[in-house]
Amino acid sequence: MGRIALEGITKNFGNVEVIHGIDLEIGEGELVVFVGPSGCGKSTLLRLIAGLDQPTTGSIRIDGKDVTRVSAADRGLAMVFQSYALYPHMTVRQNLSFGLENTRMPKPEIASRIDEAGRMLEIGDLMERRPTQLSGGQRQRVAIGRAIVRNPSAFLLDEPLSNLDAELRGTMRAELARLHERLGTTMIYVTHDQVEAMTLADRIVVLRKGIVEQVDTPLGLYNRPQNLFVAGFIGAPNMNFFRSRASAGAAELPGGLKIPAPCDGEITIGIRPQDLKLAGDDAPALEGEIRLIEALGAETVIHADAVDGTPLVTVLSGQPILGTGQRIRLTFDGLPHLFGADGKRLNQD
């Protein structure tokens, strides 16, 4: 239960196509996160799966059954909205039971499901309160509870933590992960927060301008981004990019440090800020001038300009004694990420 397959999904609003032919398979019990910048189509895609919007072309299958033209009510899915969408004039109990009453479920069964959800989400003592009398975190739990009591084949969560403060977001993130582990139900989770995506997902779908840029595990995306967009989007601070010209199997970084390149021509070299470290005085290095130092205690983020003017960020462990305006020499272990002139990854190792 809970296998979802999208085939050639497109969506037009008027003459504007916002989703451009998406194919995707989500396995049973998987937690898949849709991530991407604002306007990339992640919420639209979720609404298409939910049945709240209809795709222009393509098909949606749930457990092998074509549900493309099936109403939202009959897809067996439950959705948690960004705004929580709790009925403000109903108590928590009424909010939880409202959907079940529509199915003419016997009252004892409704009560038992609500009690179970209340225990699971620790909202049992809030049952007679109204949403206005709850904190953001409590509302969030009630919204999840409303989805749980329906016992759906998959949960759809549309930026469910975006209205919470940073501390509560961290707590709720961990709770969601535990909930997924406990229920074992398929979850599709939309967020623009890559930390949420990296920590929660079994697989991440990176979207941009209505197309899927890459689908992979969180570490797969981090270690092997398939194009410049994914490389720049995943990881914080963003990956450093240096344009270079490769010839005779090598390319040069600003400052003269040479790296091996698999082909000749224009390439982009990507190095994660965390992979850079201070170089010795005589060794060839990536050189730049420090513009800004952010001392975070356990680590220090250094913003610099490389000798060719390219912005450069590095995260050094500890509290190195450096000052703005000072020259910095950096090196790295292993191989950097290489991208061709078309933005696609060159080194597939």
Added chain:
Amino acid sequence: MAGLGETLGRAATWPFTLMARAVDPPLRVWQRWTGTGGMAAVFLAPNLAIFGVFVLIPLVLNFVYSMTGGTGILLDQRPFIGMEQYGRLLECEDYTRRITCREDQFWTAVTNTAGFVIFQVTLMVVVSLITALILNRNIRGRGFFRAVFFFPVLLSPVVVGLIWRWILQREGLLNLIAVNLGLEPEIWLNDRFYAFAATIGVSTWAHMGFYTLILLAGLQAIPRDLYEAAEMDATPPSRVFRRITLPLLGPNFAVVLVLALIRSVQIFDEVYVLTGGGPGTSTLYLTQYIYEVGFASILRNPGLAAAASILMGAVLVVLTLLQLWLSRRAEGRRAR
């Protein structure tokens, strides 16, 4: 161009700037003496003066007039008679028979007004709600229809009355259509039932745009997410309407009910132009009765008219307070 615009703007605001500069020093002195409370009084004073001259003083005068007798207009020509006018209005030998009342016209007007209020307010609320629900949907030409439904609100009540008299009179538009369709013409406004129904229909037509607008604003304030959550919950449309739309529209409903009720009790101008209170006294409503007793009849009695308007005002206050209490109680229950 920007320079010219700036110069023109300065020229236009110059008188106000000058005025502000002139009143600034005395206001500063005043604020130093009286604090911010005194300043509030200064800014409220113009409105309070208008309210006092045009509402409060006439209200008090009306109450004083209601305790005077005679046909004179000026207060010094009118003898004080206490509560006699109220007694005259309310005195009946048998309250089940209007004819036994000393002022039977007053009771006719009260009964007619009560009937009018019950039917008109009900019709108004229902029609406004249906219209608002339709206009809230994503229909083609929605903006045009919103304007069309609001247009009658902009018409003067006299124009409304005249338009509908031309439609409903013996040689009016409706009969013209009826005759062309081979039907017998009807003298609509000479029939007690049709005339009463016409006053209800016409006043509803004239004012529903305003109430539709209030309800439409309420509908648009209900978050779309709630309907989508209900859709995911497989909620039938009728249950969505009963359990989500109606309860969340409650505050707007309260406003519509109070305003429609007050306006309905006060109905006068369009009905006066349309039927003149006839046929007979079948569409004689309270405000027309007050007008005729106070100003229009040969044996005018301003004291009696004032007493009737005080009674009408009291009923309105009671109805409004009742309505507000009910809606606050409902809101309080919702918030608990």
